[in-house]
Amino acid sequence: MRQILSQFGTDCDSGAAPRTMENWYEHREMIEINIVVCIKQVPGTTEIKIDPQTNTLIREGIESIINPFDTYAVEEAVRIKERIAQQSKEGFSGPESKVIAITMGPPQAENILREAISVGVDIGVLLSDRALAGADTLATSFTLAKAIRKLEREFGKISLILCGRQTLDGDTGQVGPELAQQLNLPCLGYVIEVMEIDNKYFKLKRLMEDRYEVFRVPLPAVISVSKGINEPRVPSLRGAMRAKSAPITVWRVSDLDVKSEEVGLSGSATQVIKVFSPHIERQSEIFTGDVDTQVEKLTQKLQSLGVV
Amino acid sequence: MDYFLSDEQKMIVDIARKIAQEKIVPVRKELDEKEEFPHEIIKEIARADLFALFVPEEYGGLGGRIFDVCLAVEELSKGCLGVATSYAASGLGFLPIIISGSEEQKKKYLSDLASGKKLAAFGLTEPDAGSDASAIRTSAVLDGDEYVLNGTKQWISNGGEADIYTIFAMTDKTKGARGASTFIVEKGTPGFSFGKKEEKLGIRASVTRELIFENCRIPRENLISREGMGFIIAMRTLDKARPAVGAQAVGVAQAALDESIKFAKTRHQFGVSISSFQSIQHMLADMATQIEAARALVYAAAKMIDSGAKEISAASSMAKLFASDVAMKVTIDAVQIFGGYGYMREYPVEKMMRDAKITQIYEGTNQIQRNIIASHLLKSA
Numbered sequence: 001m002r003q004i005l006s007q008f009g010t011d012c013d014s015g016a017a018p019r020t021m022e023n024w025y026e027h028r029e030m031i032e033i034n035i036v037v038c039i040k041q042v043p044g045t046t047e048i049k050i051d052p053q054t055n056t057l058i059r060e061g062i063e064s065i066i067n068p069f070d071t072y073a074v075e076e077a078v079r080i081k082e083r084i085a086q087q088s089k090e091g092f093s094g095p096e097s098k099v100i101a102i103t104m105g106p107p108q109a110e111n112i113l114r115e116a117i118s119v120g121v122d123i124g125v126l127l128s129d130r131a132l133a134g135a136d137t138l139a140t141s142f143t144l145a146k147a148i149r150k151l152e153r154e155f156g157k158i159s160l161i162l163c164g165r166q167t168l169d170g171d172t173g174q175v176g177p178e179l180a181q182q183l184n185l186p187c188l189g190y191v192i193e194v195m196e197i198d199n200k201y202f203k204l205k206r207l208m209e210d211r212y213e214v215f216r217v218p219l220p221a222v223i224s225v226s227k228g229i230n231e232p233r234v235p236s237l238r239g240a241m242r243a244k245s246a247p248i249t250v251w252r253v254s255d256l257d258v259k260s261e262e263v264g265l266s267g268s269a270t271q272v273i274k275v276f277s278p279h280i281e282r283q284s285e286i287f288t289g290d291v292d293t294q295v296e297k298l299t300q301k302l303q304s305l306g307v308v
Numbered sequence: 309m310d311y312f313l314s315d316e317q318k319m320i321v322d323i324a325r326k327i328a329q330e331k332i333v334p335v336r337k338e339l340d341e342k343e344e345f346p347h348e349i350i351k352e353i354a355r356a357d358l359f360a361l362f363v364p365e366e367y368g369g370l371g372g373r374i375f376d377v378c379l380a381v382e383e384l385s386k387g388c389l390g391v392a393t394s395y396a397a398s399g400l401g402f403l404p405i406i407i408s409g410s411e412e413q414k415k416k417y418l419s420d421l422a423s424g425k426k427l428a429a430f431g432l433t434e435p436d437a438g439s440d441a442s443a444i445r446t447s448a449v450l451d452g453d454e455y456v457l458n459g460t461k462q463w464i465s466n467g468g469e470a471d472i473y474t475i476f477a478m479t480d481k482t483k484g485a486r487g488a489s490t491f492i493v494e495k496g497t498p499g500f501s502f503g504k505k506e507e508k509l510g511i512r513a514s515v516t517r518e519l520i521f522e523n524c525r526i527p528r529e530n531l532i533s534r535e536g537m538g539f540i541i542a543m544r545t546l547d548k549a550r551p552a553v554g555a556q557a558v559g560v561a562q563a564a565l566d567e568s569i570k571f572a573k574t575r576h577q578f579g580v581s582i583s584s585f586q587s588i589q590h591m592l593a594d595m596a597t598q599i600e601a602a603r604a605l606v607y608a609a610a611k612m613i614d615s616g617a618k619e620i621s622a623a624s625s626m627a628k629l630f631a632s633d634v635a636m637k638v639t640i641d642a643v644q645i646f647g648g649y650g651y652m653r654e655y656p657v658e659k660m661m662r663d664a665k666i667t668q669i670y671e672g673t674n675q676i677q678r679n680i681i682a683s684h685l686l687k688s689a
């Protein structure tokens with residue numbers, strides 16, 4: 001209560017119109033931030049197979065998992081929501097912030113949305129349509145941007161869009177920044193700490209190779225998070241039960257404000273024509289004998305090669 | 309073996325297994341060596357709703373079924389028996405309230421247990437009252453609207469870390485076991501302090517302390533049930549809690565077997581993996597068979613308790629007795645399969661062996677379990 005009064009007092013001091021205890025609720029700005037977190041399902045294996053025709057990933061018959069980098073984005077989205085609820089607990093109540101997870105993929109990508117719901121995400125949205133297949137990062141970010149516009153129409157203003165740093169399979173790290181471009185929003189990558197939360201801005205720390213940088217980012221914004229930002233939680237039992245029966249919204253191309261030639265393979269500006277592992281030729285020779293002999297042989301060899 | 313778990317029970321197993329693998333296994337060696345209470349892991353267990361398994365739905369829990377608790381305990385014990393002890397001991401501390409508490413007491417305390425916001429501890433054992441629980445000396449004297457507690461409890465799991473303590477004290481020394489009563493004492497009550505933290509052979513991530521009562525005054529309404537009901541409440545509580553000790557034993561034994569199989573397949577001697585030797589194969593087969601028998605007995609006893617059956621003492625004691633003896637044998641065999649490696653602290657099985665020993669001792673030694681089983685046999689014959 002003391003905190004409420006001091007807030008009330010500060011407002012009076014700053015010359016704002018006098019407020020009574022009866023109407024302070026209306027004057028306190030509620031933090032209401034709807035968050036979208038973009039996630040992707042990736043093959044849960046190191047043996048990634050590429051379709052030789054399309055040069056895209058073969059997903060059939062391979063167990064899919066949520067992209068590990070995205071689990072940090074999901075966790076951070078849920079933590080931001082919990083922080084907002086905590087701040088509200090100090091005397092203010094308002095409409096709850098929502099966390100919406102969105103993914104583009106085949107029907108079974110529904111599983112990673114349920115996984116996200118089990119750790120605290122409120123709503124899962126799946127963009128699934130044959131026409132979306134084979135999308136490059138441009139077509140993907142375009143489709144996601146359209147879907148986020150539609151989410152705004154259905155759930156209200158979206159203030160924050162969170163992405164993982166990159167995916168485990170495609171590895172480009174492009175979708176986040178491209179999404180910001182498509183939505184004409186500021187973008188901050190490699191965020192390692194959410195320092196302050198407010199209706200109008202976030203104070204964020206990002207991790208560069210040799211330094212940290214602190215930014216005040218106006219909302220709405222797109223951010224991608226680094227691995228060290230948090231330690232993702234284990235699902236709760238209640239969360240797992242909710243996730244099992246939660247309805248998953250599925251949108252097809254016809255549900256979005258897009259033409260089929262703008263999405264999927266046909267909407268892609270780039271096409272991977274070949275994926276291969278570089279062939280490295282390495283000659284090795286193992287010297288045997290006691291240490292002195294080995295040193296002798298190695299020295300001779302290096303000299304004969306002109307290295308020393 | 310398939311125990312035909314429901315979807316919800318499979319979720320309990322999945323979540324507890326995830327906590328064990330992701331949060332416990334990476335730090336268990338350090339917790340053991342530093343004898344550190346696992347605060348962060350307990351928070352994770354709480355956030356995952358596993359404490360809610362102890363509590364009936366009407367008090368903010370998820371059912372209060374012993375079988376569900378056993379599933380969670382078994383998985384956590386695969387990670388670290390010390391962590392599992394801290395979890396299970398909290399449930400044990402709250403059980404007297406669940407079993408015999410008044411509506412007001414249940415409403416006041418159980419939602420904090422279910423959320424894991426508060427931990428509990430069970431205070432029965434004293435320096436001179438172990439297996440002979442009727443010999444407790446801690447006294448409680450009614451003075452106006454307050455009871456005044458004096459005495460010392462020994463080897464109390466979660467002592468110092470718990471917020472809520474269920475304490476057994478004599479309200480009428482002349483009546484022996486029938487003169488004992490059960491009280492709820494909150495941490496921070498004047499006159500209630502903690503003694504030294506014990507240094508243990510195993511389950512070193514759990515904390516074991518003395519509880520000291522010196523003219524500790526608690527409100528009269530903190531008495532559970534009536535005066536003189538203490539011994540009955542203690543026995544009913546332990547009857548319900550014992551299968552969870554069995555589940556701890558099954559968990560640690562299974563973990564030791566899993567490590568043994570992995571090791572036997574990779575360890576080479578005489579040019580072949582040691583898993584190709586029949587002597588090793590037979591040890592593994594015996595370990596697996598004994599564990600499965602123990603698990604079946606623990607699950608059967610837990611389900612019997614959940615069915616509301618009245619005569620549960622013998623089944624509950626059998627589950628604890630058999631499973632803990634299996635755990636000791638299996639973990640010793642695991643160390644043997646590992647050979648010299650098994651004796652080294654770098655490998656996990658010596659810790660499992662040290663940890664397993666407690667399951668034969670706490671919540672009634674296995675000798676006391678045999679007494680209970682025998683008395684049931686002779687009484688009903």
